[in-house]
Amino acid sequence: MILVSVDDHVVEPPDLFEGLLPAKYAELAPRLVREDGGTYSWRYNGTESRSVGLNAVAGRPRSEYGIEPASFDDMRPGCFDIRERVKDMNANGVLGSMCFPSMPQFCGQLFARTEDKDVAAAMVRAYNDWHVDVWCGTYPGRFIPLGLPMMWSPDAAAAEVRRLAAKGCHAVTFSENPAAIGYPSLHSDHWDPLWKACSDEGTVVCMHIGSSSQLVVTAADAPMDVLITCQPVTLLQCAADLIWSPMLRKFPDLRVALSEGGIGWIPYFLERIDYVYDHHREWTGQDFGDRMPSEVFNEHIITCFIDDSVGVENRRWLNMDNVTWECDYPHSDSTWPTSPEIAARYLEGLSDAEIDKITHLNAMHHFRYDPFADLKRDECTVGALRASVAGHDVSIRARGRRFGASPTSAADLALTKRPA
């Protein structure tokens, strides 16, 4: 088995921007500051963010999943150190990984809020250069690069997508609902220049849960379990926006990934959109020509899952060329360091061809990722990778220091989250 994960997360190291910004902007870069008491925060553009390791709890006991890391000492080094990250990947048998950002938020909102858009653009470019050249570039063949967009301008975002594609980066992170973070919605034609660039360059638009900065809070006293249960299904709303907006029909080559959305709800969703189309199009005016909405979804949408036997069992409803797998390291929903064992449970009974598609071939195809250009295939299997780091410590270790109360309800968490 070969495992490629299309959804993991990087915790940005303090020296990220070193040498990557034009001299005139170097002093404006985000700075990691050690506070009294040993916690850290990122300072940028007059704001302060204590999310130095948002939900980076891998390797900690489950009883500590609610305690946010407030310092680099609270995390496994694999969260922020590329050498340690690769060891942690090896120990989990994972060959390839696509890493979403933490500090700048999912679509680089931190930078987009900068008033001077030249500064904002310099920050996005420097971040992307670090991500592609340093984070992913240090270990050729081990990472799928993922760029930040320039949210304030579809034209600037398009140019950045083209610049990154030339560097071999064919994924861009975007919001599951840009309207929720103050931009035009997926239904407008505002984003067309970006979609055209992605379409031209074969760049996948990745929409991760939480990238609308909206948490599912049903009631102020709802326990955290409600939020954790419901959050992935926010991508059902994103999928509905995608399917009923003109964008997929306007850009036939565009591909969108629903990151951390799971797949078990998708067969239901596909039946639902076809029912809605059949039942309501005469008054809503939707037109899919000679196709059905479910066909358009299955052509354009790349799905992924951590642990979802219902979805795997129902794979005949899905396009098996578009289903991918994720590890979610180092977040609390991750299966690290026993991902292969857990994956084996729900992949049992599938053909080898199906397993290969889900575990690595689909990700390689869609993200134009070719690990075997750099690495020998027989060194890339779960067994070989694990053997290469025999003795690497993956034991569970308490690291939580209670700097503050951990959130006990969804509303608590919503109060502590960063601005959109």
Next chain:
Amino acid sequence: MILVSVDDHVVEPPDLFEGLLPAKYAELAPRLVREDGGTYSWRYNGTESRSVGLNAVAGRPRSEYGIEPASFDDMRPGCFDIRERVKDMNANGVLGSMCFPSMPQFCGQLFARTEDKDVAAAMVRAYNDWHVDVWCGTYPGRFIPLGLPMMWSPDAAAAEVRRLAAKGCHAVTFSENPAAIGYPSLHSDHWDPLWKACSDEGTVVCMHIGSSSQLVVTAADAPMDVLITCQPVTLLQCAADLIWSPMLRKFPDLRVALSEGGIGWIPYFLERIDYVYDHHREWTGQDFGDRMPSEVFNEHIITCFIDDSVGVENRRWLNMDNVTWECDYPHSDSTWPTSPEIAARYLEGLSDAEIDKITHLNAMHHFRYDPFADLKRDECTVGALRASVAGHDVSIRARGRRFGASPTSAADLALTKRPA
């Protein structure tokens, strides 16, 4: 085949309150007023509602589904006339029906907003007496009665549940999220007296989509298709509230119905709640003893669907004693008047025992509904009922008069909706 629908809707007739209120309150009853131009509105307690036939579009061409009925002339008489309703049920082969309210909103919010709670209580009681004795009572064996609660007081609501149970009514309509309409959430112990009464009396708590007065509006310019697609899955959040709140564990005999929620997403949901429990309980503190959350769901939650082959195909994940069927007459998602033909498509391949449970036995059991006490079984089949109204006109007929613009986006609709 015998069909019992656990989710249909009544459009209240003008004479509803006649003779049912104490004399001192008779003048305060909601009054149906004909406006200039032929539209109607309900006036009550200083407010005015034009929703005289909310989404009651059965029998109209699909191109008119977006035009709200503004007068009784815009609807099939079966929407509001019990004699015509039974004919429409017969023509669709439907034996039994549970009807949700329109004018007072799903949990009687219209009455609950009355400042004088004695008046409010009188209105709720009169409405319930009409519903049970007149609407359901005119044709014994044809309806499952459904009471309105007294939302402002769990004790008063409990007393009303007990009063209705004595009249043979074992269902009460409630909000999928009371916190969203200004009441304590499902996580508080506020509602315990109501749950205890329901538990004692064998009364099912019915939570219908839309009963939180929240519509899924992803963006102001999102087309209506987005809302129609997503609205049933709002019950996933309700299901998460139910499972993680103490109420089901505190009241082992309590049963809750997720009305118009569909079933295709439930297998995914069950796997998700067990994953969340396994993965996060050590810090969230949830405790299900020796059971799993999915078991508690399957024991307590009654599910239903209109047209959902994915759900039927995945029935092995569900408790087949709790799956029920619905018609949704006269709303736009309804399969009337060809429900039996559509149901046959997805029920094909099930055993007779399974079909009987879904189509009528489960509904009869949970709602303590025994049509065969009043009617001969062989007169209750689809074929017999249809034969009994041979010639009844079920043809599609344009009725829409464009008094105003029909909503074209979810935001439009949200703007026209009534207060919570």
